[in-house]
Amino acid sequence: MSLALFVLAFAPGEPVAPREGVLQIQAAEIWTAGGERIQDGLLRIEDGRVRSVSTGKQSDPALPLVRHPGVVTAGLIGLRSQAGVGGELQEDTRSVLAEARAVHAFDPAHPDVARALAAGITALELAPAPGNVVGGLACVVKTSGGRVLTSEASLALSLTSAALGRSTGPSFFVFGAAEVPGEAQAQPDGGPEWSERTPRGNREPTSYAGALALLRRSFAEGQGPFARAKRGDLAVTIEAWDRHEVLRAVELARELGLAGAVRGAPLAGDPAVVQALKESKLGVIVGPYSAGQTRASLESVKTLAAAGVPVAFALGDPARSPEALRLSAARALRAGAPPAAVWKALTEDAAKLAGVGASLGTLAAGREADFVLWSGDPLDLQSRVVAVYVDGQRAWPAPGH
Amino acid sequence: MLAGLLLSLPTPTLPSPQAQSSGPTEGERIAIRAERIILRPGVELTKGTLLLERGVVVRVGQDLSIPEGVRVVEGAVACAGFVDPWSSLGLDPDSVGDLGASAATRSIDALDPWLVPAERREALLAGVTSARVQIARGALIAGIGALVQTTERSEPSVVREDACLAGSVGVSRGGRTGDIFDRAGEVDRLVGALEKGKRYRESQVDFKKELETWTKAIAEKLAELEKDFKKAKKDREKDEKDAKEKGKEFKDKKYKEDKKPRRPRFDPDDEALARAVDGELPLVVEVHRASEIRRLLDRTAGFDRLRLVLAGATEALAFADELVERRIPVILWPAPMGTSRPDEYEGHDLALAGALAREGVRVLIGSGGGGDAQELRFLAALAVGHGMEPAAALAAITSAPAAVFDAGDRLGTLEPGRSGDVLVFDGDPLDTRATLRAVVSRGEVVFP
Numbered sequence: 001m002s003l004a005l006f007v008l009a010f011a012p013g014e015p016v017a018p019r020e021g022v023l024q025i026q027a028a029e030i031w032t033a034g035g036e037r038i039q040d041g042l043l044r045i046e047d048g049r050v051r052s053v054s055t056g057k058q059s060d061p062a063l064p065l066v067r068h069p070g071v072v073t074a075g076l077i078g079l080r081s082q083a084g085v086g087g088e089l090q091e092d093t094r095s096v097l098a099e100a101r102a103v104h105a106f107d108p109a110h111p112d113v114a115r116a117l118a119a120g121i122t123a124l125e126l127a128p129a130p131g132n133v134v135g136g137l138a139c140v141v142k143t144s145g146g147r148v149l150t151s152e153a154s155l156a157l158s159l160t161s162a163a164l165g166r167s168t169g170p171s172f173f174v175f176g177a178a179e180v181p182g183e184a185q186a187q188p189d190g191g192p193e194w195s196e197r198t199p200r201g202n203r204e205p206t207s208y209a210g211a212l213a214l215l216r217r218s219f220a221e222g223q224g225p226f227a228r229a230k231r232g233d234l235a236v237t238i239e240a241w242d243r244h245e246v247l248r249a250v251e252l253a254r255e256l257g258l259a260g261a262v263r264g265a266p267l268a269g270d271p272a273v274v275q276a277l278k279e280s281k282l283g284v285i286v287g288p289y290s291a292g293q294t295r296a297s298l299e300s301v302k303t304l305a306a307a308g309v310p311v312a313f314a315l316g317d318p319a320r321s322p323e324a325l326r327l328s329a330a331r332a333l334r335a336g337a338p339p340a341a342v343w344k345a346l347t348e349d350a351a352k353l354a355g356v357g358a359s360l361g362t363l364a365a366g367r368e369a370d371f372v373l374w375s376g377d378p379l380d381l382q383s384r385v386v387a388v389y390v391d392g393q394r395a396w397p398a399p400g401h
Numbered sequence: 402m403l404a405g406l407l408l409s410l411p412t413p414t415l416p417s418p419q420a421q422s423s424g425p426t427e428g429e430r431i432a433i434r435a436e437r438i439i440l441r442p443g444v445e446l447t448k449g450t451l452l453l454e455r456g457v458v459v460r461v462g463q464d465l466s467i468p469e470g471v472r473v474v475e476g477a478v479a480c481a482g483f484v485d486p487w488s489s490l491g492l493d494p495d496s497v498g499d500l501g502a503s504a505a506t507r508s509i510d511a512l513d514p515w516l517v518p519a520e521r522r523e524a525l526l527a528g529v530t531s532a533r534v535q536i537a538r539g540a541l542i543a544g545i546g547a548l549v550q551t552t553e554r555s556e557p558s559v560v561r562e563d564a565c566l567a568g569s570v571g572v573s574r575g576g577r578t579g580d581i582f583d584r585a586g587e588v589d590r591l592v593g594a595l596e597k598g599k600r601y602r603e604s605q606v607d608f609k610k611e612l613e614t615w616t617k618a619i620a621e622k623l624a625e626l627e628k629d630f631k632k633a634k635k636d637r638e639k640d641e642k643d644a645k646e647k648g649k650e651f652k653d654k655k656y657k658e659d660k661k662p663r664r665p666r667f668d669p670d671d672e673a674l675a676r677a678v679d680g681e682l683p684l685v686v687e688v689h690r691a692s693e694i695r696r697l698l699d700r701t702a703g704f705d706r707l708r709l710v711l712a713g714a715t716e717a718l719a720f721a722d723e724l725v726e727r728r729i730p731v732i733l734w735p736a737p738m739g740t741s742r743p744d745e746y747e748g749h750d751l752a753l754a755g756a757l758a759r760e761g762v763r764v765l766i767g768s769g770g771g772g773d774a775q776e777l778r779f780l781a782a783l784a785v786g787h788g789m790e791p792a793a794a795l796a797a798i799t800s801a802p803a804a805v806f807d808a809g810d811r812l813g814t815l816e817p818g819r820s821g822d823v824l825v826f827d828g829d830p831l832d833t834r835a836t837l838r839a840v841v842s843r844g845e846v847v848f849p
Contacts, residue, residue: 290772291772319741320739321739323751323783324737339834377834380782381783382786382791382833383786
């Protein structure tokens with residue numbers, strides 16, 4: 001059905017030798033940098049990159065042209081994904097694994113990756129699980145073609161109870177339960193609904209104080225990723241699910257001069273947390289939001305965006321469907337976040353927080369040509385993915401389908 | 402679109418007698434004006450007005466004059482409140498997870514009006530003004546479901562306290578599903594229960610017939626005796642005298658009386674099953690895999706009056722023709738699912754709703770009894786995003802559930818006589834960018 005929407009138009013009568021890697025997309029609307037929407041726009045692709053975005057009047061008759069009656073945007077970016085890696089990103093014996101690389105678990109042919117592509121997600125950040133104080137290096141990969149954009153996107157740190165040894169609390173941890181005093185433990189409040197708290201024996205650390213001491217020691221002595229993070233050459237992503245964890249993460253980042261993001265959602269109810277995040281210059285990765293999420297955490301996108309804190313959505317796949325990304329966005333919209341901020345969280349800020357802001361996230365000259373043809377506004381769940389291009393090549397539906 | 406349409410009733414019809422609601426709010430009169438009023442999916446009125454009085458819609462039209470003192474609610478698009486056909490909103494959670502229900506167990510008894518009113522408030526603010534609530538999720542026989550209107554108040558508003566009989570086969574219980582033999586066995590046990598219900602009804606019918614025959618025979622005998630009374634009296638006196646003369650003991654002639662037929666023992670479970678077999682209540686069966694759907698369709702084919710409804714129905718597309726022919730509606734829970742889904746949803750596909758609807762199956766969209774109740778319209782919108790017609794998707798959360806649960810005359814559409822459950826959006830109801838601006842429930846503005 002989607003094929004009917006494609007018209008490859010060549011100038012009549014002119015012998016055309018289609019140049020390799022050159023393509024024009026003419027669309028009713030193209031969303032480009034800074035939230036700008038170009039009506040009747042023209043996107044020119046050359047060698048896998050965006051050459052220009054302009055109004056559609058000046059299409060080059062000598063070049064292949066795809067006409068699309070809907071909206072064209074940059075591809076979505078799924079943060080904190082475990083697509084196609086199984087349990088590979090969880091290390092159960094050691095707490096500090098600065099050199100562990102998530103990229104070694106990447107299987108480009110895994111069906112989870114194809115599913116993400118079909119949902120309009122062109123890049124995934126594969127991140128180590130939050131069960132280690134220092135989980136290792138996250139990577140950013142394309143969902144088609146198997147290209148690894150960077151195998152050292154950020155250093156994954158965790159200040160959550162899941163990273164602590166010797167369980168003394170409940171056998172499973174409810175995300176953000178501490179944020180909702182008096183409410184049932186079964187009330188999830190952002191991010192993963194719960195995280196299996198595996199008994200880790202007496203592995204250190206067994207307390208938050210111990211975790212912080214371990215991190216300080218690692219950064220003080222550490223070579224490699226620790227040194228680079230301290231110098232500001234490598235971003236960190238700190239898992240912090242509860243209010244006190246977030247405040248500790250902010251304090252640690254300030255103390256060690258780290259940049260990057262905190263992953264945690266239940267923040268919006270607390271002006272002190274938002275203020276601390278704002279001053280820390282850390283971004284926030286929220287969600288994915290589940291059904292029945294509390295209002296306070298759904299409103300965090302609105303609150304954080306208003307405070308000027310970069311915010312993006314985690315994907316949490318394959319446990320969640322790739323649609324979790326747009327659904328989280330719709331939920332944030334319903335909770336009053338402005339559409340522009342929500343769209344930024346799905347693309348531009350996601351790229352920034354994944355450490356690939358210079359190459360992905362918007363359609364602007366020089367950026368990588370990862371884009372999606374939507375039947376309508378992608379923030380409306382009624383709109384569907386018509387086609388996905390990665391590195392300037394049609395990736396979904398696969399050519400010939 | 403119906404241009405110039407004017408529907409009105411001279412006097413407002415009150416809800417059907419089965420209503421046990423606390424009663425509509427006295428005196429509150431509301432006028433709702435909107436650029437578009439969706440009377441029912443696919444039928445719209447431009448620049449229309451709805452008049453609500455005593456909890457119900459009394460007039461719908463384009464040029465209605467709004468009487469003095471009526472509260473006016475204005476917006477871009479108005480439609481009927483959403484009806485969630487698969488919910489557990491307001492039910493005691495232990496009853497929802499209870500696998501020990503029997504056919505006669507009633508969901509209405511598990512309705513806990515003091516339980517987390519905030520949850521019901523959230524659902525109401527998301528437009529879910531009524532729901533079919535069901536206990537015993539996952540039980541082979543889950544008892545009788547109820548159709549209730551969403552309210553934060555402690556007195557429930559019940560539309561039908563016996564909206565359906567429900568059950569499920571082949572679903573995971575405690576995180577585990579049986580193998581294919583267990584699952585086939587479950588279908589057989591469910592159908593076995595229906596057969597028992599059928600026999601129970603037959604025994605009742607038989608009893609009624611036998612009783613009639615007996616009563617008639619007795620009456621005839623009595624009449625006969627009455628008629629021959631004098632002769633019989635004379636004969637008896639003669640016999641008595643003879644016996645005395647002969648010095649024998651006199652014995653009265655004994656009349657043999659037909660044994661009175663015995664009423665079958667009342668069994669509430671069999672009675673509930675019999676009501677489903679008779680088509681008095683729809684039977685909602687959660688079933689996912691093709692093998693169980695096939696077996697269920699085959700084994701229920703002999704029940705002529707049974708009104709089967711499939712729920713879940715992950716692999717139902719293969720049977721679309723049969724579902725259309727037998728007029729079996731399907732309740733889907735089209736939420737995006739990753740690997741953390743229950744086993745039976747393995748073949749889950751968001752495109753199923755659209756595909757079934759295109760084949761002509763009546764599709765209902767429900768929240769699966771979980772938190773999705775708050776975002777029923779998101780599920781409908783996602784279904785549109787995966788190929789369902791927008792009007793069919795809107796019907797799936799309004800008019801279709803109302804009709805399937807026998808409340809089409811009260812819920813799901815906006816016509817005179819319908820309950821005053823109206824939503825006002827600033828855009829299309831299924832556009833997830835649109836915001837719900839006002840919620841009117843039972844003729845009362847509950848938001849803003």
